[in-house]
Amino acid sequence: MKPTDSSGRVKAGAEAVLTATGLGVGFFPEAGRRLEVVAGVDLRLCAGRTTALVGESGCGKSVTAAALGGLLPRGMAQDEGEIRWADGAARGPGRGLAYVFQDPGECLDPVFTVGNQIRETLPREDRGRARERLEELLLTVGFTEPARVAESYPHQLSGGMQQRAMLAMALASRPRVLVADEPTTALDVTVQAKILHLLADLQRRENLAVLLITHNLGVVAELADDLHVMYAGRIVESGPVDLLRAPRHPYVRGLLNALPRLDGAGEKLEGIPGAVPPLGRRPAGCRFHPRCPLAREICREREPELRAGADGRAVACWARTEGGWA
Ligand SMILES: Nc1ncnc2c1ncn2[C@@H]1O[C@H](COP(=O)(O)OP(=O)(O)OP(=O)(O)O)[C@@H](O)[C@H]1O
Ligand SMILES: [Mg+2]
Numbered sequence: 001m002k003p004t005d006s007s008g009r010v011k012a013g014a015e016a017v018l019t020a021t022g023l024g025v026g027f028f029p030e031a032g033r034r035l036e037v038v039a040g041v042d043l044r045l046c047a048g049r050t051t052a053l054v055g056e057s058g059c060g061k062s063v064t065a066a067a068l069g070g071l072l073p074r075g076m077a078q079d080e081g082e083i084r085w086a087d088g089a090a091r092g093p094g095r096g097l098a099y100v101f102q103d104p105g106e107c108l109d110p111v112f113t114v115g116n117q118i119r120e121t122l123p124r125e126d127r128g129r130a131r132e133r134l135e136e137l138l139l140t141v142g143f144t145e146p147a148r149v150a151e152s153y154p155h156q157l158s159g160g161m162q163q164r165a166m167l168a169m170a171l172a173s174r175p176r177v178l179v180a181d182e183p184t185t186a187l188d189v190t191v192q193a194k195i196l197h198l199l200a201d202l203q204r205r206e207n208l209a210v211l212l213i214t215h216n217l218g219v220v221a222e223l224a225d226d227l228h229v230m231y232a233g234r235i236v237e238s239g240p241v242d243l244l245r246a247p248r249h250p251y252v253r254g255l256l257n258a259l260p261r262l263d264g265a266g267e268k269l270e271g272i273p274g275a276v277p278p279l280g281r282r283p284a285g286c287r288f289h290p291r292c293p294l295a296r297e298i299c300r301e302r303e304p305e306l307r308a309g310a311d312g313r314a315v316a317c318w319a320r321t322e323g324g325w326a
Contacts, residue, residue: 014046017086017176017209018068018096024080025060025067027279035279037063037076038233040306045177045209050200052212052224052241054255058276059230061213065179068211069097098170102182104162107169108154114165115150121172137168140205142198160191167198171206178203181213196223217244217259229255232276232287235306239313248315250292286318294319294326 023041026034038060045051053061067078085096101107109117118137119130126133138146141164154162163183170178180199184192200223203210212224220227221244228238229252237249247253254272274291277283283290289299298318306316319326 014049015086016044016046018045019043019084019086020064020068020081021084022081023064023067023078023083025063025072025076025078026080027076029075034079036233036282037279038067039080041081041230041235042306043068043211043228045211047176047207047209048204049225050203050210050212050223051226051228052214052220053228053230054214054217054220055230056255056272056276057215058278060233061230062181064230065099065181065211065213068177068179069099071099096175097177097179098173098175099179099181100163100166100170100183102185104154104159104166107166108162110154112153113150114152114154114157114168118150118165118169118172121169123172123174126172126174133172137172138165140171140202141165141168142194143168158191159187160195163187163191163195164198167195167202171202175208177209177211179211179213182215183212184219185215199223217255220244232282234287234316235314236288236316237314238306239311243313248313248320249288249317250294250319251288254291286316296325 020041020043023038023043024036025038027037028034041064043051053064055061063072063076066072068083072078099107108114115134118134122130122133134150135146138149143149143164149157149161149165154165157165183199184195187195196219199210202208212220214220221241224241226238227241227243228235229249230236231251237243237247237252244256247256251272258271272291277287285301286292286295286299286304289295292299296318304316304318304321306314307321308314315321318324
C-alpha cells in the first residue's frame, strides 16, 4: 500500500482548492546544515470543508501553514514536495490564501484605523466601491456599527472585536483558503465560542476551505471535517474527524487521555510523558518511540509510513498497521 493523503476521505464533489504533496521544510541555521522541520506532509484543502491540524507545541503546524502561503520564517525553506492550486495558477497570501492568527497584533497595525487597513487589502476589483465593500465586510463579521469600527484604531477594540476585524481583513482579499492558526486561544471562553461559530458560518457562506490549527480537540470535534495529527514534523494519523472516537496512533490516544473529562468520570488525567524533541534532536525510527508505551525494536530503527486502511483512515505506526502487534 502506498502512503496516502486525504483524497479517499473527501466527500464526492468536494473541490480540492489547495493540495500539498510530500511537503518538506528545512531550517538552515548555517550554510550547508539542514535541520528538518516538516517532512512528507500531504494536505488536501477543499472548498466548504474544515481541515484541522493538531499536535503539541513545536510539532510544525504553523510552519506547515506558513509554507502553504510562501511565508516561511527566515532561515527556512520549503525544499521538498509540491503545493498546487486547483486552477494551476500560482497563488500567494493576499490572493488565494489568507491567515488569521492568535494575536491580532500580527495582522493589525496599531497606527492605522481598522478601515484603512482593510481598504489596503481590497483587491483591485473592489477598490472602486471600497466604502460599500468595507461596510459589507464589517457587517459580515458581526459588527453592528461598521462605520464606527472602521474609524477605530485596533487598541480601541476588545480582543474579540480585534479578532473580528482581523477576519474582515482576511476576507477582504476574497480568499479561497483561510488558515486560522490558534484563532481564539488568547480570548476568554465565551468570546472564543462566538468567534469559532462566526468562522464556521463564514466558511459556509463563502465556501472557504479552512485550515484550522488548534490545541483544542473539543473545537476540532465540533468544527472540523477532516483531521491531521502532527508529531515532530510529520503527520502521524489522519482521517475524518470522528477518528477521535477511536484513534489508532498511541500519540493521538495520549493527546485525548490528557484531556480532562467534563463529567469527571473515567480514568484520571494522564499526560504523555516526555516532550516533543527540538529541531536537530529528533530520534531515528518512529519519532514518537521514546514516549510511546507500545514501542518495540522496529520502532527504534525504522520510521513507519503513513498508511491508509480500508476505511480511508491513515496511521503511521508499526503497531497499528498490517501485521502490527497491538
Ligand atoms: N523562526 C524560526 N526559527 C527557527 N526555528 C523555528 C522558527 N519557527 C519555528 N521554529 C521551530 O520549528 C519547529 C516547528 O515550529 P512551529 O511553530 O511550526 O510549531 P507549532 O506546531 O506551530 O507549535 P505551537 O503549537 O507552539 O504554535 C519547532 O521546533 C520550532 O522551534
Ligand atoms: Mg504554531
